[in-house]
Amino acid sequence: MHWLLLALGSMFVQQTLVTLGKVLPTVLAPAIVEEMKIDPSLLGVYVGIMAGTSLIVQAGCGSVIVRYGALRVSQLALLLTAIGLGLAMPGLIPILVFSAIAIGTAASSTPASSHLLGRYSSTKQAPLVFSVKQTAVPLGLLVAGLLGPIFTQLFGWRSALFIIAFFCLLVAISLEFLRKEFDSDRDRNKKFHFSDFKGTIFLVLRTSGLKSLAIGCFAFVGLQATFVAYFVIYLTEIGYSLLDAGRIFSSAFAVAIIGRIFWGWASSGYINPRVILGSLALAMYVSVSLTSLFNENWYDWQILLVAVFVTGTVFSWHGVVLAEAVRLAPNKMRGAVTGGVLAFGQCGGLVLPLVYSSLLKLTGSYQLGFLVCALPALFVGIVFVYSAFYQSKFRRT
16 A cells, blocks of 8 residues: 555656656647747647647557656656657747657657556555546646746746756656656566557457547547647637636636546446446537637626536546546556557547647638537447447346
């Protein structure tokens, strides 16, 4: 239990900072776009490059985690996040490409933390443990929405990026004190092969339980990436200041923290995880569709209420999915399988923001993009709920 709590605490901190670094450039996009005269539709391209890089990294990082250790990979993720934020500071489009690549490479943090926590948590503990760890994601988003605009107002958006990059480096160095224990299972003889990508993907696709998780991840991560990329700038387009838009954005994520813990607890033996995921997917479709109705006549509390509905669904599934992936993974392949499932999620994170970007470029409408990008979640929700009902009926007969 001592090592489990230390592992959970260290992975929680690194996941919070990696998430914070990942979303900060998009949260500060209104200020960056205004100063640098950048087309807002390019936000989708930035997020798409990040997701494409994450896809490759998560599909192939299993061997790297086994060879060098989960903690070392977590440290590297923090370092890459800091580098990515530094590259974003000039605000130049060619350099922003490399910023997105660096931050996207830091996506190895989630498979690494899954590998580490899988060592110290039992099968029964895993859904709750993973859900608690994954509350770091909405916490990172909350901090980005709260502090990012404040730092930008006080010091400028470049200084806001620098401050977070500094903390990423500080934590990366601090984690070195735990490496002897947490990386004690590393295998120095493990070799990296390009076939690892193919092997991981095929393992996910030929395992029915993992394949359905991967399909769900496509819709979930894609919708999540789209909301994070465009919600704040969408609010500024209907009249909100960056500070007020960031306040609504961050306030909404307090609910996601509670939601992740609750759904992780519920799936630890009380409710079928597939039922939970299917119900959340259907609720995602409804909540994100409601955001398309925003206009200048809506009250603050109404917009906040819908934003809370979005974060309570779109950002609350991670612990359930990761625990299921680890449960179904072969021994010593926890990180690889998690990365493989999440790689399909990054496909969604690549495709859906680009779809939104294209629609915004063609129509100038922020609302239409949310409606279209919510459709995959509707499909996934129907499939998950139906399959859970069918399996339950089959067992009774």
